[in-house]
Amino acid sequence: MTPRPLRIKRVFPWAVVSTAIQSRSRRRWASLRADLTPRRATSLALVAVIVFITGCATPLPTRRDVVVGLVGEPRTVFDDDPSARFVASAVTETLVRRDAHDELTPRLAESVPTLENGDLRVATDDADAPDGRLVATFRLRDTKWQDGVPITATDVRFAWQQDKADTPGTLTRW
Numbered sequence: 001m002t003p004r005p006l007r008i009k010r011v012f013p014w015a016v017v018s019t020a021i022q023s024r025s026r027r028r029w030a031s032l033r034a035d036l037t038p039r040r041a042t043s044l045a046l047v048a049v050i051v052f053i054t055g056c057a058t059p060l061p062t063r064r065d066v067v068v069g070l071v072g073e074p075r076t077v078f079d080d081d082p083s084a085r086f087v088a089s090a091v092t093e094t095l096v097r098r099d100a101h102d103e104l105t106p107r108l109a110e111s112v113p114t115l116e117n118g119d120l121r122v123a124t125d126d127a128d129a130p131d132g133r134l135v136a137t138f139r140l141r142d143t144k145w146q147d148g149v150p151i152t153a154t155d156v157r158f159a160w161q162q163d164k165a166d167t168p169g170t171l172t173r174w
Helices: 013-035 038-056 082-091 153-165
Strands: 096-098 104-106 120-123 133-136
Touching: none
Parallel strands: none
Antiparallel strands: 096 104, 120 133
């Protein structure tokens, strides 16, 4: 007998790896099927149902707590320091405030005074303001204090005068 010439089949490495992975996954699946008794199948189905039901449950109410970390304790609420300004903005409200686009938005005021709406005018006849100064008129929203008493223009004027009257840290200014 004459020997047959040896034919070498070219095998690509990824084909060998792919075949090995397929063979291993078939063995695992067969092993899992053999291990899956009716009792285990029932338990697995029960766990799946419980997980599904808890996933469909109504979420817990959202917490309303706010925890804020400050660098140092402010001496007063109206001090000119970032921590004090942050605390003041959390417990007080202003007539207007700047939004994310640096535009004035009304807060306690109904609208932002402008020349167009007539709430901002150049003073020429006001005895309290020298000629050429702007006089702004703020119309207040229907807001109330925590005890239900309406906030008036007198309250806003008092707060504004207190803020500009004394330096921070005095007895009359927090």
